[in-house]
Amino acid sequence: MNLVNLESVSHAYGPKPLLTDVSLGIEAGERIGVVGRNGGGKTTLLSVIAAEVRPDSGRVTHTRGLRVGVLAQHDALDPATPIGETVLGGRAEHEWAGDQGIRDILGNLIGDLDLDAKVGDLSGGERRRTALARLLIDEHDLIMLDEPTNHLDIEAIAWLAGHLAGRKSALVVVTHDRWFLDAVSTRTWEVVDGRVERYEGGYAAYVLAKAERARIAQAAEERRQNLMRKEIAWLRRGPPARTSKPKFRIEAAQALIADEPPARENVELLRFAAARLGKTVYDLEGVTLHAGGPGNGPLVLDDCTWQFGPGDRIGLIGVNGSGKSSVLRLLAESIRPDSGRLVKGRTVRLAHLSQELAELDPTRRVLETVEEIRKYVQVGKKEWSASQLLERLGFKGEAQWKVVGDLSGGERRRLQLLRLLMDDPNVLLLDEPTNDLDIETLNELEDLLDGWPGTLVLVSHDRYFLERVTDKSVALLGDGRLSFLPGGVEEYLARRAEGTAVTARNMGNPSTPSSQPQAAQTAQTAQAVSAGMSAKEERELRKELNRLERQLDKLGEQETKLHAAMADAASDYAKLGSLDGQLRDVLTQKDTVEAEWLELADRLGD
Structure with missing residues (x-):
């Protein structure tokens, strides 16, 4: 049964038609992801379906008594109303406190907020989470969400995907988060040139079908x-x-990708990166860092030693407020550590994209603003002009002559990123670069980064983008350490849920349980015994665990030596290929040993 029907609907804003003779329906229980370029009509389509905007022509019909819940990009929350009242309405405390579903929504979206605080005291992200919680607590036949993952961290996005997939209501969601689309959508609509093209399945199925x-x-x-x-x-x-x-x-x-090479030629990129950077990029030596300066704010790093190498592509993961941006600012030398030392390579040419928009002359043209940095830049083997790069990131034709003062926030962010790339850096620190970028532009950015030789450290809640452009993942879990994640985001979510992590003093060397306090070791032994394991079995397993740890240390040393050898052989392509083969063997062995270590640690409760 269709909940909503659109018949020959057309709508335009000014001279630009956004929807042209669109006919479609939404069935009960259907979950639809909506994609398309920014400004292409996605939000207009949602507003028309929700009957918030009357189309210029055509007809929109709802089934009688249809309950529609809408999360728009801008909320209409009363700033003078307490958060609890805004979200829970007139529900008595015993009513909502005894409802597991409501407690789950509150805990995952606004568990860090004081329900007695006023909405007007919230930040933009906190208001967004409050509006989303209010919507999800109520029952609806159709839920419509416009960019619901904005201001949510990876953990909250994963929870929201599971929550929506488990609801009986139909769903229409506009988002540029491709992992989220795959997790929740059973169908995909693409709004393009006034049409709505329909595809079965989530984002991956949509890409193949398109x-x-x-x-x-x-x-x-x-x-x-x-x-x-x-x-x-x-x-x-x-x-x-x-x-x-x-x-x-x-x-x-699948025939389209049968002979497609890997997204990145890692050997080639490493050769370029080593030639541009040498052996040292950044070394953290015994660094302690607080987010608010020495001794102030949350502890981010505690006596941490960590090394970046040429060509490393690292995703930095953590909940909001864990200190990811502080780590990037430390590497950019805009803040200093409480103690310890940051060693920076002599050849490092840094570009740092922060969450704050850089000040740009509002009277300049877009193309002029980029060309004042450089008119041409080499990305991998290809030279690009400023105009060509602008076109790739969404500034096509006349858009390159727009005045900077007329740009939206998303357009300014794209412009800022382009200016950084035009400066030809060999180290990129990117803090939420995907904010306000549509999927087509994200694809172009990923393609550019595929050919960019250098060291990349990325902070992003866009899981698809994070996994697409990085090769390694580490996490900040609130213990002052960097947790190495062989399994990437999936492992991060699992360890957050379990409260466990493999920490790393060095990118390639997981720290051992022996670095934990003796009290923790004793508690883990007791846990193993209480689980039905004899003391002898526990000793044998721990002996095997120690053997695996020593093996990991040796493999980590081999990896470090091979990276150094590859840097030295940057101009010898044949030797570089041989060394890369050895490195792959070492990394394969490491993956196997790490899997064994994790299995044993899990049995012991480590």
Whole structure:
């Protein structure tokens, strides 16, 4: 049964048509992800479906008594009302406190907020979470969400995806978070040129289906051109040839990627990176850091030693407020550690994209603002002009001549990022670079970074982007250490849920349980015994654990030596390839040993 029907709907703002003769329906229980370029009509489509905007033409019908819940990009919360009253309405405390579902929503979205505080005292992100909690607590037949993952960390996004997938209500969600789309959507709508193209499945299925449509369309066009050439040849030659060979076959979408090389040529990039950076990029030696300055605010790092190498591509993960941005500012030398030392390589040429928008001359044109940095830049093997890079990141045609003062926040952020890339850095520190970027622009940015040789440290709550452009993950878990995550974001979420982590004093060397306080060791032994394991079995397992730790240390040393050897062999491509093969073997062994270590640690309760 359709909850909502659109029949021949058209709508425009000014001279720009956003929806043109659109007809579609939303079924009960259906979960739809909406994608498309910024400004292409996604939010307008949601407003029309929710009957908040009346279309210029066509008809929108709702089933009788339809309960619709909408999360818009801008809330209308009363600043004078307490948070608890805003979210819970007139529910008595015993009513909501005894409801597990409501407690789950409150705990995961606004558990850090005082329910008696006024809405007007909240930050933009806190208001957003409050509005989302208020919406989810109520029952709806159709939920419509416009960018719901904004201001949520990776953990909260994962919770929200699971919550929405478990609800019975239908869902329409606009988001640029591709992991989230895959997690919640059963269908994907793409708003493009006034049309709504429909695809089965989430983001991954949408990409494959769209590529297959494009391949078939290209084959059809090539076939048409071929027939035209034959027709012209017949007109010139006389009688047509009686035989012809078929040139095209309809194949699965996977054929498109059968011969596609890896997204990044790691050996090639490492060679470039080593040549530009040498052996040392950043070394943290016994660093202690508080977010608010020496001794002030939350503890971010505690006597931490950590090394960055040339070509490292690292994702830094943690909840909001864990200190990720502080680590980037430390590396950018805009703040100093409480104690310890930051050693910076002599050849480091840094670019730091912070969450704050840099001041730009509002009277300058977009292209002028980029060209004042540099008119051409080399990215990998290819040289790009300022205009070409602007076009790749969404500034096409006349948009390059817009005045900076007329740009939106998302456009300014893209412009800031481009200016950084044009300065030809060899180290990039990116703090939430995907904010306000649509999926098409994200694809272009990922492609640019694939060919960029250098060291990258990325902070992002966009899980898809994080996993797409980085090779290693570490997390800040509030214990003053960096936790090395062989399993990436999935491992981070699991360890957050379990309260466990493999910490790292060094990127390649997980710290051992022996570095933990004796009281913790004793408690873990007691836990193993209480789980039904004899003292002898526990001793044997711990002996094996220690052996694996020593093996990990040796493999970590081998990895460090191989990285150094590859840096020395930057100009010898043949030797570099051989060293890369050895490095892959070492990393494979490390993965195997780490998996064994984790399994034993889990059995022991470590």
